[in-house]
Amino acid sequence: MSGSTQLEKMAKVYDKEIMPTWSAKFGKLLMRNVTFPTEGMVLDVLCGTGYPAVDFMRSNPDSRARIIAIDNVGPLLDEARKKAVDFFGKRLFFRNENPAKGLSFADEVYDLSYSNVGLMNYGKPWRNLIEFSRVTRSSGTVAVTLPLSGSWMEFFDIYREILTKRDKYDLLKRLDDYEAAHYPTADTVIDWMNKAGLRNIQAETERFELLFKTGREFFYSSVVEYGPLPDWKRVIENPAEVNEVFAEINDAIDTHFRGLVFSVTIEAGCFTGQKLAWDQVVEDEGVLEEDDIEIIEEVED
Structure with a gap:
Protein backbone atom coordinates (compact mmCIF):
# COMPACT_ATOMS: atom_id res chain seq x y z
CA MET A 1 0.00 0.00 0.00
CA SER A 2 1.42 3.38 -0.98
CA GLY A 3 2.03 6.07 1.61
CA SER A 4 -0.69 8.32 0.19
CA THR A 5 -3.23 5.48 0.16
CA GLN A 6 -2.37 4.65 3.77
CA LEU A 7 -2.89 8.28 4.81
CA GLU A 8 -6.21 8.47 2.98
CA LYS A 9 -7.37 5.29 4.71
CA MET A 10 -6.31 6.65 8.10
CA ALA A 11 -8.15 9.94 7.48
CA LYS A 12 -11.41 8.11 6.78
CA VAL A 13 -11.35 6.18 10.07
CA TYR A 14 -9.70 8.83 12.23
CA ASP A 15 -12.78 10.48 13.74
CA LYS A 16 -14.54 7.18 14.39
CA GLU A 17 -11.72 4.90 15.50
CA ILE A 18 -8.75 7.03 16.60
CA MET A 19 -10.05 10.30 17.99
CA PRO A 20 -12.43 8.86 20.65
CA THR A 21 -9.88 6.44 22.11
CA TRP A 22 -6.77 8.57 21.69
CA SER A 23 -6.87 12.24 20.62
CA ALA A 24 -9.97 13.09 22.66
CA LYS A 25 -8.47 11.63 25.84
CA PHE A 26 -5.57 14.05 25.58
CA GLY A 27 -7.69 16.87 24.16
CA LYS A 28 -9.94 16.91 27.21
CA LEU A 29 -6.85 17.42 29.36
CA LEU A 30 -5.76 20.26 27.10
CA MET A 31 -9.11 22.03 27.12
CA ARG A 32 -9.32 21.68 30.89
CA ASN A 33 -5.92 23.30 31.40
CA VAL A 34 -5.95 26.06 28.79
CA THR A 35 -7.82 29.35 28.94
CA PHE A 36 -8.91 30.16 25.41
CA PRO A 37 -8.23 33.85 24.62
CA THR A 38 -11.11 36.26 24.10
CA GLU A 39 -9.27 37.75 21.13
CA GLY A 40 -5.96 37.49 19.32
CA MET A 41 -4.35 34.55 17.50
CA VAL A 42 -4.10 30.85 18.33
CA LEU A 43 -1.85 28.23 16.70
CA ASP A 44 -2.72 24.52 16.53
CA VAL A 45 0.27 22.40 15.43
CA LEU A 46 -0.56 19.02 13.85
CA CYS A 47 -4.28 19.64 14.00
CA GLY A 48 -5.30 16.33 12.40
CA THR A 49 -8.98 16.34 11.50
CA GLY A 50 -9.61 19.54 13.44
CA TYR A 51 -9.82 18.36 17.03
CA PRO A 52 -9.67 20.20 19.38
CA ALA A 53 -9.66 23.37 17.23
CA VAL A 54 -13.32 23.02 16.23
CA ASP A 55 -14.30 22.24 19.82
CA PHE A 56 -12.47 25.35 21.03
CA MET A 57 -14.50 27.38 18.55
CA ARG A 58 -17.81 25.83 19.59
CA SER A 59 -17.17 26.16 23.32
CA ASN A 60 -16.07 29.81 23.04
CA PRO A 61 -18.72 31.42 20.80
CA ASP A 62 -18.10 34.91 22.20
CA SER A 63 -14.36 34.83 21.59
CA ARG A 64 -13.00 36.83 18.68
CA ALA A 65 -9.76 34.85 18.61
CA ARG A 66 -8.75 33.18 15.36
CA ILE A 67 -7.10 29.77 15.07
CA ILE A 68 -4.47 28.90 12.47
CA ALA A 69 -4.37 25.09 12.39
CA ILE A 70 -1.55 23.35 10.53
CA ASP A 71 -0.82 19.78 9.51
CA ASN A 72 1.22 18.15 6.76
CA VAL A 73 -1.28 15.37 5.98
CA GLY A 74 -3.64 16.58 3.27
CA PRO A 75 -6.37 13.93 3.76
CA LEU A 76 -6.64 14.84 7.46
CA LEU A 77 -7.01 18.53 6.58
CA ASP A 78 -9.73 17.64 4.07
CA GLU A 79 -11.71 15.98 6.86
CA ALA A 80 -11.06 18.94 9.16
CA ARG A 81 -12.44 21.43 6.65
CA LYS A 82 -15.65 19.40 6.29
CA LYS A 83 -16.45 19.55 10.01
CA ALA A 84 -15.41 23.20 10.40
CA VAL A 85 -17.85 24.59 7.85
CA ASP A 86 -19.40 26.97 10.41
CA PHE A 87 -16.05 28.53 11.27
CA PHE A 88 -13.72 27.88 8.33
CA GLY A 89 -12.55 31.06 6.67
CA LYS A 90 -13.96 33.23 9.46
CA ARG A 91 -12.22 32.36 12.71
CA LEU A 92 -10.61 29.03 11.83
CA PHE A 93 -8.06 28.57 9.05
CA PHE A 94 -6.43 25.28 8.04
CA ARG A 95 -3.03 25.27 6.39
CA ASN A 96 -0.90 22.49 4.90
CA GLU A 97 2.51 22.94 6.49
CA ASN A 98 5.23 20.60 7.71
CA PRO A 99 6.37 21.78 11.17
CA ALA A 100 9.45 19.56 10.99
CA LYS A 101 11.05 22.23 8.80
CA GLY A 102 10.42 24.87 11.46
CA LEU A 103 7.32 27.00 11.86
CA SER A 104 6.97 29.52 9.04
CA PHE A 105 5.52 32.25 11.26
CA ALA A 106 7.24 35.38 12.51
CA ASP A 107 8.28 35.82 16.14
CA GLU A 108 5.66 36.60 18.79
CA VAL A 109 2.49 36.20 16.71
CA TYR A 110 0.27 33.95 18.83
CA ASP A 111 -1.42 34.40 22.19
CA LEU A 112 -1.77 30.62 22.54
CA SER A 113 0.25 27.93 20.76
CA TYR A 114 -0.65 24.30 21.39
CA SER A 115 -0.28 20.79 20.05
CA ASN A 116 -2.53 17.91 21.03
CA VAL A 117 -0.47 14.69 20.92
CA GLY A 118 1.76 16.15 18.21
CA LEU A 119 4.94 17.20 20.00
CA MET A 120 6.65 13.80 19.76
CA ASN A 121 5.55 13.07 16.18
CA TYR A 122 8.23 15.01 14.34
CA GLY A 123 11.75 16.34 14.76
CA LYS A 124 13.16 16.78 18.24
CA PRO A 125 10.58 17.68 20.91
CA TRP A 126 12.79 20.15 22.78
CA ARG A 127 13.45 21.98 19.52
CA ASN A 128 9.73 21.94 18.70
CA LEU A 129 9.02 23.65 22.02
CA ILE A 130 11.62 26.31 21.26
CA GLU A 131 9.73 26.99 18.01
CA PHE A 132 6.39 27.12 19.83
CA SER A 133 7.90 29.62 22.25
CA ARG A 134 9.40 31.70 19.46
CA VAL A 135 6.09 32.29 17.69
CA THR A 136 4.21 32.95 20.95
CA ARG A 137 3.83 36.49 22.27
CA SER A 138 5.36 37.59 25.55
CA SER A 139 3.12 36.40 28.41
CA GLY A 140 1.32 34.10 25.96
CA THR A 141 0.76 30.39 26.62
CA VAL A 142 2.33 27.27 25.14
CA ALA A 143 0.50 23.99 25.81
CA VAL A 144 1.20 20.40 24.76
CA THR A 145 -0.22 16.97 25.47
CA LEU A 146 1.68 13.73 24.99
CA PRO A 147 1.96 10.13 26.22
CA LEU A 148 4.53 9.86 29.00
CA SER A 149 6.86 7.22 30.37
CA PRO A 184 9.61 11.02 28.31
CA THR A 185 9.06 11.58 32.01
CA ALA A 186 7.09 14.59 33.20
CA ASP A 187 10.31 16.07 34.62
CA THR A 188 11.95 15.83 31.21
CA VAL A 189 9.11 17.71 29.53
CA ILE A 190 9.20 20.40 32.21
CA ASP A 191 12.94 20.77 31.62
CA TRP A 192 12.37 21.17 27.86
CA MET A 193 9.78 23.86 28.53
CA ASN A 194 12.06 25.73 30.90
CA LYS A 195 14.82 25.71 28.31
CA ALA A 196 12.37 27.01 25.71
CA GLY A 197 11.87 30.16 27.78
CA LEU A 198 8.60 29.11 29.42
CA ARG A 199 7.77 29.68 33.07
CA ASN A 200 4.83 29.16 35.46
CA ILE A 201 4.77 25.64 34.09
CA GLN A 202 1.79 23.52 35.11
CA ALA A 203 1.48 19.78 34.56
CA GLU A 204 -1.47 17.43 34.86
CA THR A 205 -1.26 13.71 34.26
CA GLU A 206 -4.05 11.22 33.82
CA ARG A 207 -3.96 7.47 33.29
CA PHE A 208 -6.34 5.69 30.97
CA GLU A 209 -6.51 2.20 29.49
CA LEU A 210 -7.02 0.76 26.03
CA LEU A 211 -8.76 -2.61 26.04
CA PHE A 212 -8.29 -5.42 23.52
CA LYS A 213 -9.72 -8.93 23.33
CA VAL A 261 -8.85 -8.52 28.38
CA PHE A 262 -5.47 -7.18 27.30
CA SER A 263 -5.48 -3.84 29.11
CA VAL A 264 -2.80 -1.38 27.99
CA THR A 265 -1.90 1.63 30.13
CA ILE A 266 -1.47 5.12 28.68
CA GLU A 267 0.01 7.85 30.87
CA ALA A 268 -1.35 11.10 29.42
CA GLY A 269 0.27 14.40 30.27
CA CYS A 270 -0.70 18.03 29.67
CA PHE A 271 1.87 20.80 30.14
CA THR A 272 1.30 24.54 29.96
CA GLY A 273 3.81 27.35 30.29
CA GLN A 274 3.90 31.12 29.97
CA LYS A 275 6.26 32.76 27.50
CA LEU A 276 8.81 35.06 29.05
CA ALA A 277 9.29 38.57 27.70
CA TRP A 278 12.41 38.81 25.54
CA ASP A 279 14.37 40.81 28.14
CA GLN A 280 13.60 38.07 30.66
CA VAL A 281 14.66 35.39 28.17
CA VAL A 282 18.05 37.04 27.71
CA GLU A 283 18.59 37.33 31.46
CA ASP A 284 17.39 33.83 32.35
CA GLU A 285 20.26 31.35 32.54
CA GLY A 286 17.97 28.37 32.04
CA VAL A 287 17.10 29.25 28.44
CA LEU A 288 19.03 27.57 25.65
CA GLU A 289 21.47 29.69 23.68
CA GLU A 290 22.52 28.86 20.11
CA ASP A 291 25.76 27.23 21.33
CA ASP A 292 23.76 25.01 23.70
CA ILE A 293 21.51 23.91 20.85
CA GLU A 294 24.48 22.93 18.72
CA ILE A 295 25.95 20.87 21.56
CA ILE A 296 22.67 19.02 22.12
CA GLU A 297 22.37 18.31 18.41
CA GLU A 298 25.84 16.75 18.38
CA VAL A 299 24.98 14.50 21.30
CA GLU A 300 21.49 13.44 20.18
CA ASP A 301 21.90 13.12 16.39
Whole structure:
Protein backbone atom coordinates (compact mmCIF):
# COMPACT_ATOMS: atom_id res chain seq x y z
CA MET A 1 0.00 0.00 0.00
CA SER A 2 1.42 3.38 -0.98
CA GLY A 3 2.03 6.07 1.61
CA SER A 4 -0.69 8.32 0.19
CA THR A 5 -3.23 5.48 0.16
CA GLN A 6 -2.37 4.65 3.77
CA LEU A 7 -2.89 8.28 4.81
CA GLU A 8 -6.21 8.47 2.98
CA LYS A 9 -7.37 5.29 4.71
CA MET A 10 -6.31 6.65 8.10
CA ALA A 11 -8.15 9.94 7.48
CA LYS A 12 -11.41 8.11 6.78
CA VAL A 13 -11.35 6.18 10.07
CA TYR A 14 -9.70 8.83 12.23
CA ASP A 15 -12.78 10.48 13.74
CA LYS A 16 -14.54 7.18 14.39
CA GLU A 17 -11.72 4.90 15.50
CA ILE A 18 -8.75 7.03 16.60
CA MET A 19 -10.05 10.30 17.99
CA PRO A 20 -12.43 8.86 20.65
CA THR A 21 -9.88 6.44 22.11
CA TRP A 22 -6.77 8.57 21.69
CA SER A 23 -6.87 12.24 20.62
CA ALA A 24 -9.97 13.09 22.66
CA LYS A 25 -8.47 11.63 25.84
CA PHE A 26 -5.57 14.05 25.58
CA GLY A 27 -7.69 16.87 24.16
CA LYS A 28 -9.94 16.91 27.21
CA LEU A 29 -6.85 17.42 29.36
CA LEU A 30 -5.76 20.26 27.10
CA MET A 31 -9.11 22.03 27.12
CA ARG A 32 -9.32 21.68 30.89
CA ASN A 33 -5.92 23.30 31.40
CA VAL A 34 -5.95 26.06 28.79
CA THR A 35 -7.82 29.35 28.94
CA PHE A 36 -8.91 30.16 25.41
CA PRO A 37 -8.23 33.85 24.62
CA THR A 38 -11.11 36.26 24.10
CA GLU A 39 -9.27 37.75 21.13
CA GLY A 40 -5.96 37.49 19.32
CA MET A 41 -4.35 34.55 17.50
CA VAL A 42 -4.10 30.85 18.33
CA LEU A 43 -1.85 28.23 16.70
CA ASP A 44 -2.72 24.52 16.53
CA VAL A 45 0.27 22.40 15.43
CA LEU A 46 -0.56 19.02 13.85
CA CYS A 47 -4.28 19.64 14.00
CA GLY A 48 -5.30 16.33 12.40
CA THR A 49 -8.98 16.34 11.50
CA GLY A 50 -9.61 19.54 13.44
CA TYR A 51 -9.82 18.36 17.03
CA PRO A 52 -9.67 20.20 19.38
CA ALA A 53 -9.66 23.37 17.23
CA VAL A 54 -13.32 23.02 16.23
CA ASP A 55 -14.30 22.24 19.82
CA PHE A 56 -12.47 25.35 21.03
CA MET A 57 -14.50 27.38 18.55
CA ARG A 58 -17.81 25.83 19.59
CA SER A 59 -17.17 26.16 23.32
CA ASN A 60 -16.07 29.81 23.04
CA PRO A 61 -18.72 31.42 20.80
CA ASP A 62 -18.10 34.91 22.20
CA SER A 63 -14.36 34.83 21.59
CA ARG A 64 -13.00 36.83 18.68
CA ALA A 65 -9.76 34.85 18.61
CA ARG A 66 -8.75 33.18 15.36
CA ILE A 67 -7.10 29.77 15.07
CA ILE A 68 -4.47 28.90 12.47
CA ALA A 69 -4.37 25.09 12.39
CA ILE A 70 -1.55 23.35 10.53
CA ASP A 71 -0.82 19.78 9.51
CA ASN A 72 1.22 18.15 6.76
CA VAL A 73 -1.28 15.37 5.98
CA GLY A 74 -3.64 16.58 3.27
CA PRO A 75 -6.37 13.93 3.76
CA LEU A 76 -6.64 14.84 7.46
CA LEU A 77 -7.01 18.53 6.58
CA ASP A 78 -9.73 17.64 4.07
CA GLU A 79 -11.71 15.98 6.86
CA ALA A 80 -11.06 18.94 9.16
CA ARG A 81 -12.44 21.43 6.65
CA LYS A 82 -15.65 19.40 6.29
CA LYS A 83 -16.45 19.55 10.01
CA ALA A 84 -15.41 23.20 10.40
CA VAL A 85 -17.85 24.59 7.85
CA ASP A 86 -19.40 26.97 10.41
CA PHE A 87 -16.05 28.53 11.27
CA PHE A 88 -13.72 27.88 8.33
CA GLY A 89 -12.55 31.06 6.67
CA LYS A 90 -13.96 33.23 9.46
CA ARG A 91 -12.22 32.36 12.71
CA LEU A 92 -10.61 29.03 11.83
CA PHE A 93 -8.06 28.57 9.05
CA PHE A 94 -6.43 25.28 8.04
CA ARG A 95 -3.03 25.27 6.39
CA ASN A 96 -0.90 22.49 4.90
CA GLU A 97 2.51 22.94 6.49
CA ASN A 98 5.23 20.60 7.71
CA PRO A 99 6.37 21.78 11.17
CA ALA A 100 9.45 19.56 10.99
CA LYS A 101 11.05 22.23 8.80
CA GLY A 102 10.42 24.87 11.46
CA LEU A 103 7.32 27.00 11.86
CA SER A 104 6.97 29.52 9.04
CA PHE A 105 5.52 32.25 11.26
CA ALA A 106 7.24 35.38 12.51
CA ASP A 107 8.28 35.82 16.14
CA GLU A 108 5.66 36.60 18.79
CA VAL A 109 2.49 36.20 16.71
CA TYR A 110 0.27 33.95 18.83
CA ASP A 111 -1.42 34.40 22.19
CA LEU A 112 -1.77 30.62 22.54
CA SER A 113 0.25 27.93 20.76
CA TYR A 114 -0.65 24.30 21.39
CA SER A 115 -0.28 20.79 20.05
CA ASN A 116 -2.53 17.91 21.03
CA VAL A 117 -0.47 14.69 20.92
CA GLY A 118 1.76 16.15 18.21
CA LEU A 119 4.94 17.20 20.00
CA MET A 120 6.65 13.80 19.76
CA ASN A 121 5.55 13.07 16.18
CA TYR A 122 8.23 15.01 14.34
CA GLY A 123 11.75 16.34 14.76
CA LYS A 124 13.16 16.78 18.24
CA PRO A 125 10.58 17.68 20.91
CA TRP A 126 12.79 20.15 22.78
CA ARG A 127 13.45 21.98 19.52
CA ASN A 128 9.73 21.94 18.70
CA LEU A 129 9.02 23.65 22.02
CA ILE A 130 11.62 26.31 21.26
CA GLU A 131 9.73 26.99 18.01
CA PHE A 132 6.39 27.12 19.83
CA SER A 133 7.90 29.62 22.25
CA ARG A 134 9.40 31.70 19.46
CA VAL A 135 6.09 32.29 17.69
CA THR A 136 4.21 32.95 20.95
CA ARG A 137 3.83 36.49 22.27
CA SER A 138 5.36 37.59 25.55
CA SER A 139 3.12 36.40 28.41
CA GLY A 140 1.32 34.10 25.96
CA THR A 141 0.76 30.39 26.62
CA VAL A 142 2.33 27.27 25.14
CA ALA A 143 0.50 23.99 25.81
CA VAL A 144 1.20 20.40 24.76
CA THR A 145 -0.22 16.97 25.47
CA LEU A 146 1.68 13.73 24.99
CA PRO A 147 1.96 10.13 26.22
CA LEU A 148 4.53 9.86 29.00
CA SER A 149 6.86 7.22 30.37
CA GLY A 150 4.84 4.15 31.34
CA SER A 151 2.62 4.29 28.28
CA TRP A 152 2.15 0.96 26.42
CA MET A 153 3.91 -0.67 29.40
CA GLU A 154 2.13 -4.01 29.08
CA PHE A 155 3.05 -4.30 25.39
CA PHE A 156 6.68 -3.37 26.02
CA ASP A 157 6.90 -5.99 28.79
CA ILE A 158 5.86 -8.72 26.35
CA TYR A 159 8.13 -7.32 23.64
CA ARG A 160 11.07 -7.58 26.06
CA GLU A 161 10.02 -11.08 27.08
CA ILE A 162 10.18 -12.28 23.48
CA LEU A 163 13.49 -10.56 22.74
CA THR A 164 14.99 -12.05 25.92
CA LYS A 165 13.89 -15.56 24.91
CA ARG A 166 15.63 -15.00 21.58
CA ASP A 167 18.81 -13.69 23.30
CA LYS A 168 18.46 -10.44 21.37
CA TYR A 169 20.15 -8.24 23.95
CA ASP A 170 21.21 -5.69 21.35
CA LEU A 171 17.55 -5.26 20.40
CA LEU A 172 16.58 -4.96 24.06
CA LYS A 173 18.93 -1.97 24.26
CA ARG A 174 17.39 -0.49 21.12
CA LEU A 175 13.91 -0.97 22.60
CA ASP A 176 14.97 0.74 25.85
CA ASP A 177 16.40 3.65 23.86
CA TYR A 178 13.25 3.92 21.75
CA GLU A 179 10.97 3.94 24.78
CA ALA A 180 13.05 6.58 26.59
CA ALA A 181 13.16 8.81 23.50
CA HIS A 182 9.46 8.60 22.61
CA TYR A 183 7.84 8.49 26.07
CA PRO A 184 9.61 11.02 28.31
CA THR A 185 9.06 11.58 32.01
CA ALA A 186 7.09 14.59 33.20
CA ASP A 187 10.31 16.07 34.62
CA THR A 188 11.95 15.83 31.21
CA VAL A 189 9.11 17.71 29.53
CA ILE A 190 9.20 20.40 32.21
CA ASP A 191 12.94 20.77 31.62
CA TRP A 192 12.37 21.17 27.86
CA MET A 193 9.78 23.86 28.53
CA ASN A 194 12.06 25.73 30.90
CA LYS A 195 14.82 25.71 28.31
CA ALA A 196 12.37 27.01 25.71
CA GLY A 197 11.87 30.16 27.78
CA LEU A 198 8.60 29.11 29.42
CA ARG A 199 7.77 29.68 33.07
CA ASN A 200 4.83 29.16 35.46
CA ILE A 201 4.77 25.64 34.09
CA GLN A 202 1.79 23.52 35.11
CA ALA A 203 1.48 19.78 34.56
CA GLU A 204 -1.47 17.43 34.86
CA THR A 205 -1.26 13.71 34.26
CA GLU A 206 -4.05 11.22 33.82
CA ARG A 207 -3.96 7.47 33.29
CA PHE A 208 -6.34 5.69 30.97
CA GLU A 209 -6.51 2.20 29.49
CA LEU A 210 -7.02 0.76 26.03
CA LEU A 211 -8.76 -2.61 26.04
CA PHE A 212 -8.29 -5.42 23.52
CA LYS A 213 -9.72 -8.93 23.33
CA THR A 214 -6.85 -10.50 21.35
CA GLY A 215 -3.39 -9.77 20.04
CA ARG A 216 -4.80 -9.42 16.55
CA GLU A 217 -7.33 -6.83 17.72
CA PHE A 218 -4.49 -4.93 19.38
CA PHE A 219 -2.19 -4.84 16.36
CA TYR A 220 -4.97 -4.08 13.87
CA SER A 221 -6.64 -1.39 15.95
CA SER A 222 -6.38 1.94 14.14
CA VAL A 223 -4.75 3.66 17.12
CA VAL A 224 -1.87 1.14 16.97
CA GLU A 225 -1.69 0.38 13.23
CA TYR A 226 -1.64 4.04 12.19
CA GLY A 227 0.19 5.11 15.33
CA PRO A 228 3.33 3.65 16.91
CA LEU A 229 3.34 0.19 15.26
CA PRO A 230 5.76 1.08 12.42
CA ASP A 231 8.24 2.51 14.95
CA TRP A 232 7.90 -0.55 17.17
CA LYS A 233 8.80 -2.75 14.21
CA ARG A 234 11.79 -0.59 13.27
CA VAL A 235 13.44 -1.51 16.56
CA ILE A 236 14.28 -4.79 14.81
CA GLU A 237 16.99 -4.10 12.24
CA ASN A 238 16.64 -7.35 10.29
CA PRO A 239 13.40 -7.19 8.23
CA ALA A 240 13.27 -10.99 8.12
CA GLU A 241 12.90 -11.12 11.91
CA VAL A 242 10.12 -8.55 12.23
CA ASN A 243 7.22 -10.83 11.32
CA GLU A 244 8.58 -13.68 13.44
CA VAL A 245 9.00 -11.54 16.55
CA PHE A 246 5.63 -9.83 16.23
CA ALA A 247 3.88 -13.15 15.57
CA GLU A 248 5.37 -14.37 18.86
CA ILE A 249 4.22 -11.20 20.63
CA ASN A 250 0.73 -11.76 19.24
CA ASP A 251 0.72 -15.37 20.47
CA ALA A 252 2.04 -14.30 23.89
CA ILE A 253 -0.77 -11.77 24.29
CA ASP A 254 -3.34 -14.44 23.44
CA THR A 255 -1.72 -16.92 25.84
CA HIS A 256 -1.26 -14.56 28.78
CA PHE A 257 -4.71 -13.00 28.46
CA ARG A 258 -6.82 -15.95 27.29
CA GLY A 259 -10.33 -15.42 28.61
CA LEU A 260 -9.32 -11.98 29.85
CA VAL A 261 -8.85 -8.52 28.38
CA PHE A 262 -5.47 -7.18 27.30
CA SER A 263 -5.48 -3.84 29.11
CA VAL A 264 -2.80 -1.38 27.99
CA THR A 265 -1.90 1.63 30.13
CA ILE A 266 -1.47 5.12 28.68
CA GLU A 267 0.01 7.85 30.87
CA ALA A 268 -1.35 11.10 29.42
CA GLY A 269 0.27 14.40 30.27
CA CYS A 270 -0.70 18.03 29.67
CA PHE A 271 1.87 20.80 30.14
CA THR A 272 1.30 24.54 29.96
CA GLY A 273 3.81 27.35 30.29
CA GLN A 274 3.90 31.12 29.97
CA LYS A 275 6.26 32.76 27.50
CA LEU A 276 8.81 35.06 29.05
CA ALA A 277 9.29 38.57 27.70
CA TRP A 278 12.41 38.81 25.54
CA ASP A 279 14.37 40.81 28.14
CA GLN A 280 13.60 38.07 30.66
CA VAL A 281 14.66 35.39 28.17
CA VAL A 282 18.05 37.04 27.71
CA GLU A 283 18.59 37.33 31.46
CA ASP A 284 17.39 33.83 32.35
CA GLU A 285 20.26 31.35 32.54
CA GLY A 286 17.97 28.37 32.04
CA VAL A 287 17.10 29.25 28.44
CA LEU A 288 19.03 27.57 25.65
CA GLU A 289 21.47 29.69 23.68
CA GLU A 290 22.52 28.86 20.11
CA ASP A 291 25.76 27.23 21.33
CA ASP A 292 23.76 25.01 23.70
CA ILE A 293 21.51 23.91 20.85
CA GLU A 294 24.48 22.93 18.72
CA ILE A 295 25.95 20.87 21.56
CA ILE A 296 22.67 19.02 22.12
CA GLU A 297 22.37 18.31 18.41
CA GLU A 298 25.84 16.75 18.38
CA VAL A 299 24.98 14.50 21.30
CA GLU A 300 21.49 13.44 20.18
CA ASP A 301 21.90 13.12 16.39
